[in-house]
């Protein structure tokens with residue numbers, strides 16, 4: 001009877017994380033690294049550094 005409760009929640013969490021080649025932080029795949037702006041070896045986002 002409680003089958004419905006099982007699956008919810010897992011799918012959302014299971015996204016793959018890439019490790020940024022530039023700064024080494026974990027970054028969700030298919031987006032640019034939020035901390036350095038690199039994606040697949042290119043800087044695609046300008047990130048201001050202090």
Ligand SMILES: [Zn+2]
Pocket residue numbers: 020021022023024025033034035036037038
């Ligand atoms: Zn990075």
